[in-house]
Amino acid sequence: MFDFDVAYLGSGHSCWHGALTLKAAGKKVVLMDHDLPGGTCTNYGCDAKILLDGPFEFLEGLQRYENVCVDHAGTIDWKKLMAYKKQQLGQFSEAIPALLKRFGIDFIRERGKLIDAHTIQVGDKTITAENIVLGVGQRNARLNVPGQEYLHGSREFLDIEEMPEHLICIGAGIISMEFASMALTLGKKVTFFEFMPRALTAYPEKYVSKLVAKMSAQGADFHFNEAVCGVEKTENGYKVMAKSGLCVEGDYVLDATGRVVNYEDLGLEELGIPASRRGIEVDDHLRTCVQNIYVSGDAIDKKIPRLTPTAEFESNYIASQILGVSDAPICYPAVPNLVFTLPRIAQVGVTVDEAEKCPDVYRVVSVPYGSKNEWIDNRELDIDMTFIIDKDGHLAGAAIYGSEAGTWIDFLTLVINQKLTGANLRNMIFAFPTQTYMIVSTLCTLLSPAN
Numbered sequence: 042m043f044d045f046d047v048a049y050l051g052s053g054h055s056c057w058h059g060a061l062t063l064k065a066a067g068k069k070v071v072l073m074d075h076d077l078p079g080g081t082c083t084n085y086g087c088d089a090k091i092l093l094d095g096p097f098e099f100l101e102g103l104q105r106y107e108n109v110c111v112d113h114a115g116t117i118d119w120k121k122l123m124a125y126k127k128q129q130l131g132q133f134s135e136a137i138p139a140l141l142k143r144f145g146i147d148f149i150r151e152r153g154k155l156i157d158a159h160t161i162q163v164g165d166k167t168i169t170a171e172n173i174v175l176g177v178g179q180r181n182a183r184l185n186v187p188g189q190e191y192l193h194g195s196r197e198f199l200d201i202e203e204m205p206e207h208l209i210c211i212g213a214g215i216i217s218m219e220f221a222s223m224a225l226t227l228g229k230k231v232t233f234f235e236f237m238p239r240a241l242t243a244y245p246e247k248y249v250s251k252l253v254a255k256m257s258a259q260g261a262d263f264h265f266n267e268a269v270c271g272v273e274k275t276e277n278g279y280k281v282m283a284k285s286g287l288c289v290e291g292d293y294v295l296d297a298t299g300r301v302v303n304y305e306d307l308g309l310e311e312l313g314i315p316a317s318r319r320g321i322e323v324d325d326h327l328r329t330c331v332q333n334i335y336v337s338g339d340a341i342d343k344k345i346p347r348l349t350p351t352a353e354f355e356s357n358y359i360a361s362q363i364l365g366v367s368d369a370p371i372c373y374p375a376v377p378n379l380v381f382t383l384p385r386i387a388q389v390g391v392t393v394d395e396a397e398k399c400p401d402v403y404r405v406v407s408v409p410y411g412s413k414n415e416w417i418d419n420r421e422l423d424i425d426m427t428f429i430i431d432k433d434g435h436l437a438g439a440a441i442y443g444s445e446a447g448t449w450i451d452f453l454t455l456v457i458n459q460k461l462t463g464a465n466l467r468n469m470i471f472a473f474p475t476q477t478y479m480i481v482s483t484l485c486t487l488l489s490p491a492n
């Protein structure tokens with residue numbers, strides 16, 4: 042007999058959603074984590090970021106009315122905002138153990154390591170479990186250059202008491218672009234060193250160029266095709282040097298060069314489970330080669346975006362496998378991606394790049410939504426949307442540039458996943474005057490009219 046039916050290494054979204062389902066179905070479940078309960082999203086990622094981002098989004102909205110009817114849109118006190126963020130997040134890390142306790146799920150505040158297919162070393166004890174789920178997540182990559190000790194990761198940035206006067210970002214991906222948006226709104230200087238020829242490479246070039254132009258006008262310097270080769274401490278801050286000879290001095294250096302999976306020291310090699318910085322290898326049922334050991338969330342070696350909702354989806358899928366509800370391979374629906382820059386860029390489904398390469402299969406329709414709908418878009422005149430329609434007249438993908446992109450992309454994800462037609466939409470009533478109403482009106486003319 043085992044001590045537990047299911048043991049989770051980790052306590053993030055890849056773990057606790059499935060754990061609740063399993064417990065509700067009568068299974069004996071344990072979670073373990075040496076760090077704060079709730080994982081990256083709750084403590085060092087999405088939640089921290091969105092708490093800080095909130096007032097910036099409002100401020101941007103108000104600024105659009107300056108010289109119209111708002112005299113002075115105001116400023117943000119970063120120190121007070123940081124104190125607010127800490128107070129809010131403090132409640133979360135207490136809430137998760139309380140939630141687990143309420144459901145009767147054990148939580149051990151220790152690191153776990155596999156001893157064999159059913160045994161885990163947890164601190165100085167061992168426990169056994171019939172099934173094991175590895176939801177160990179990722180951590181910041183650290184650039185391997187001289188002076189790497191002066192670099193900071195996203196975790197540290199999300200806790201800074203003072204916004205640096207000159208922020209240097211190594212990498213122009215999602216995390217650094219989001220953080221830089223806040224710094225620029227506070228009137229700070231930002232410099233990017235990016236190895237690739239452009240920022241946010243996974244997102245449509247035309248929207249990224251628009252964002253880069255906006256950020257440049259606010260005081261950002263983007264240096265593309267630059268490989269950082271060292272960082273030095275100077276009298277007033279830090280000097281970042283690139284192989285090309287480019288050299289910039291600032292007072293805080295953010296290493297946003299990517300994230301790596303926590304695959305080390307888990308006992309994987311001893312069990313013959315292949316893994317690397319990219320993730321732990323699984324089959325199409327999220328099982329490792331040791332069939333009772335599953336991997337969930339960011340720790341999976343996968344092409345699907347590493348996001349909280351995908352981690353939750355995988356966690357629920359694994360629970361349904363363990364409960365024997367289904368034995369079908371995992372099948373992901375369309376996954377929306379959203380960058381929380383100011384404004385947002387979002388996309389879902391078939392990308393603009395993919396669609397443009399297959400003109401026989403897809404129709405790409407760009408809508409200058411902001412200038413067309415000035416009366417309802419809160420003076421956000423540069424909102425842009427692209428819809429990708431397949432041969433059957435269904436929405437296959439969408440990309441959006443605009444502050445409300447998060448809400449809209451979720452709605453469009455539903456249209457894609459449900460294969461809604463123009464007739465389906467016309468048979469529904471939406472509130473008016475809203476921005477969603479206007480999007481529905483546009484879609485009705487583009488999608489197949491058939492029911």
Ligand SMILES: Cc1cc2nc3c(=O)[nH]c(=O)nc-3n(C[C@H](O)[C@H](O)[C@H](O)COP(=O)(O)OP(=O)(O)OC[C@H]3O[C@@H](n4cnc5c(N)ncnc54)[C@H](O)[C@@H]3O)c2cc1C
Binds near residue numbers: 177303
């Ligand atoms: C700055 C930032 C912003 C983000 N913003 C967004 C966003 O806006 N939207 C979005 O969808 N996603 C976002 N993400 C990604 C999201 O946070 C992750 O996809 C999500 O947290 C993955 O959940 P997870 O459970 O797989 O891993 P994690 O949440 O990372 O949890 C893994 C846990 O495992 C623990 N662990 C590691 N090794 C062991 C071990 N041996 N034993 C026990 N425990 C162990 C770790 O301590 C950690 O707590 C962001 C990430 C970052 C860093």
